[in-house]
Amino acid sequence: MDKESIILQTKSFVYQQLHDDATGHDWWHIYRVTNIAKKIAVIENADMFLCEMAALLHDIADEKLNSTEEEGIKKVKDFLSSANVNEVYVSRIMEIITTMSFKGGGNPPMKTLEGMIVQDADRLDAMGAIGIARTFAYTGAKNQLIYHPDMDPVEKLDKEQYRNRKSTAINHFYEKLFKLKDLMNTDMGKEMAESRHQFMKEYIVTFFIEWEMN
Template sequence: HDTIDEKVTTDKKNRLREIRILLSHENITTPAREDILDIIQHMSYADNIEHHYQLSNEGKCVQDADRLDALGAIGIARAFAYDGHAGQEIYDPKISVKEIKTHDDYRHHKSTTINHFYEKLLKLASSMNTRTGKQEAIRRTKYMRDFLSEFQMETDVKDE
């Protein structure tokens, strides 16, 4: 699904066409192709801010797996790696945490990596679809909270 994400491409329509071609070359049945395309187009966090898409059971599992990747030690590493690549600051006390209500808020507001934890990452556990996904998300979120507590102690940053 990341191949059609606006962080990666400005041509979602062409990317979807390429995915359709790839799936047909792999001899995946038409119903399965349509299921896959539905999942990758409707599972992202950003696309579910204003409208919550109902996913198939397979889609719910894929969405949980994607969100679990954003949590825990791997999630921390990913957040800093991506934000470093994008030129985003680690932390700036002058930039406050924003409540994300729209897709536009999510994509186009000034933030920091630390703020991203509070704006999105720490909220993911409550959006999990499966019992196992929720349990693992809670465990990984605790690890992230511990990291943020350590960050606060080392930098004397007040908890948001």
């Protein structure tokens, strides 16, 4: 198994699948997540090939990009077998990306070190300056408001209602972004999350100062 050639083939497959996505899963999200994952993998002495492959493929099977979960999983499996990735790696990669993508029943804990690393990397890319940019990009793509004083987070909706509800970009900070810091798995993830979290908090403070003009 030629790992270098498989990585190149995977990059080109993922680029082709995601380059025109506008829901926050574009190629450059994958590029950043892969770089963060590789950085943490060095420190954690993890399997670099597994981290890089799982990071590159982590959003391909996402329910937002496929009509069914099965279809997304099949797409990734078919690709891996066409690239001659060995069976052990195929199942390790699939284990990570399926646990990460499908959030039914809460966020299942990752079982492997490599899974924890890729999940940290994905969450870190939702935080800090980049995370703020992605949030407003998503909000624009969904035709939602940046903020509305009367729209509080809605807690008691089921999964479908929750996905379809009208929210605002600022709500998203409270519903998700400010919670990410405490969900980090690795020490380096925690450390990186700390500064990104602080930056988002400062951003929100300034946002409300300007909103109220005081």
